[in-house]
Amino acid sequence: MSWTLFVDESGQDQRHSPYEVLAGVAIEDKKVWPLICQISDAQKQFFGMRLFEAYGAEAKATKLLKKKVYQHAAQMEPFNNEDRRRLTKEILENGEDVSRERLTALAQAKLAYCEFVLDLARRHGAKVFATMVPQDSPRPPNGEDMRKDYVFFLERYYHFLNQMPNDPAGFLVFDELDKTACHVLLGQISRYFQKTQNGRTRSRLIVPEPFFVHSDLTSLVQLADLVAYIISWGVRMSRMPATTRPELDPLAALVKRMRYHHTTEGGHAVWGIKEIRDLR
Template identity: 40%
Template sequence: MSWLFFIDESGHDHKNTPLEVRGGIALHTGKLWSFVQGWQRLEEDAFGTRLAVYQKEAKGAKLLSGDRFNWAAQGEPLIGQERRKLARAFLDKGVRRQPPTRPEFTAYGQACLEMARGAFELMISHEARLFACAIPRGTKQPNGFKHVDYLRKDHVFLFERVYYFLEAQHEHGLIVMDESEKTLDKKFVSRMESYFTRTATGRNRSYWIVPAPLFVSSEMTVAVQAADICLYCINWGFRPVAWGKELTSRSEIAREFGPKLARLQWEGDGYRDQQVFKTRGIVLVLDPYGDASK
């Protein structure tokens, strides 16, 4: 059997997020169908319908925006059936381009938060593992950088941690990536291939990681949507003490979802220079263009 590593990214539009994050969740193939079914039930329970009916998907920036929190707080928590009825009315009015009522805004905001909460519980119950690398927003490649054809340091660290996990499991991992801009996808795949075929460390890690990613549409792949929610929460609300206090955060996300991220992230043993050390699946890299061995 094997694991599927669903990868997405957050903050790469360089707009208003404090970080640029790439990574996602690893799910065992034996649990994937159960996860998909659970996700479908979760959407029905939160919104009273499947989001795909309305050409929508459960992305972190949509479920957990400031507006959604504000809408949810407009009224008392709604009982499930009432929330679903009003949330579905909100979606129907969006299709008809009609303004929703205040109760419908409230219900939809609460449904979005319930969806995000349920997504984390679903990932935890299916023993998903979270891996991600983050760099400060707007980090630029230095002039004269010579290794443009290879993975950046943060990406090396990401796959390093996935490798440690898979090696401990004695199972292979397939990479499943969200389609984005095709030119950028090709560049990333090319850098992956260079790392996994032209470096000794990469060749060693290709024993467990299959460095030939599969590309899917996030709209059709709920595990990529789950990864997106995790990365959005990392961007705004995952702040370990070691990361310092300088990064902007959103307290509502840090307070509720920070502990869930900590529970999901992989923890295990790594090794370098014949030294074994404890490591975790989420890493902040301040200088992604430095020496990847440090």
């Protein structure tokens, strides 16, 4: 048995998002392909086509869940499934032929799809891991060492694997955005697993060389993108002052239901989503 952690980020531009989020969705090996197939089926069910066919690129969470989508979805009563799919397919096939009905149906389809896919992942036993870094957090100069948020992120993933029976292997799949940045991250991860004591211990279960994929071709990295966005804008733990977008509360609740949780022998609760206020 093995698990794969599909990883993406949100708020890395340090401009609009309240938190910089590194998020991963872990899926057991035997459930990866069934989940991918059901996500594909869900896109046809809600949109009448695959989203890549509609946009020619990844359907980012910023497109699916931006505030305007909620405004458009609320401007008319909810459509039934058949009418919503028909109107959505019409506007996706011909974006110049816009009507109030079609725009509303598309927005309603986006929100229904996101909720369905998150619950689908939950029913497949997905586990969520994430770090949240406030945008004004002190940061170290760029260097050879892996950032503190990545260290905590991999630590939680390792503890999850270590608590599973039969010592399953853990794979890492990252979104490839820039080849140079991928090489930098690859070197940092390699040095962490080979040069540090904690890294060498955790390499017993986590395969130290990650895979880099194009997110527009990889459904489960798109799922990680969705989770990262919802965490940045909708999930807060105690003593986290940044406000949320209340309309995201139902989706945030689904994400929180999937987060890794463990209670130590001493009664201490360890959660898969952690705020890190200082990256130095």
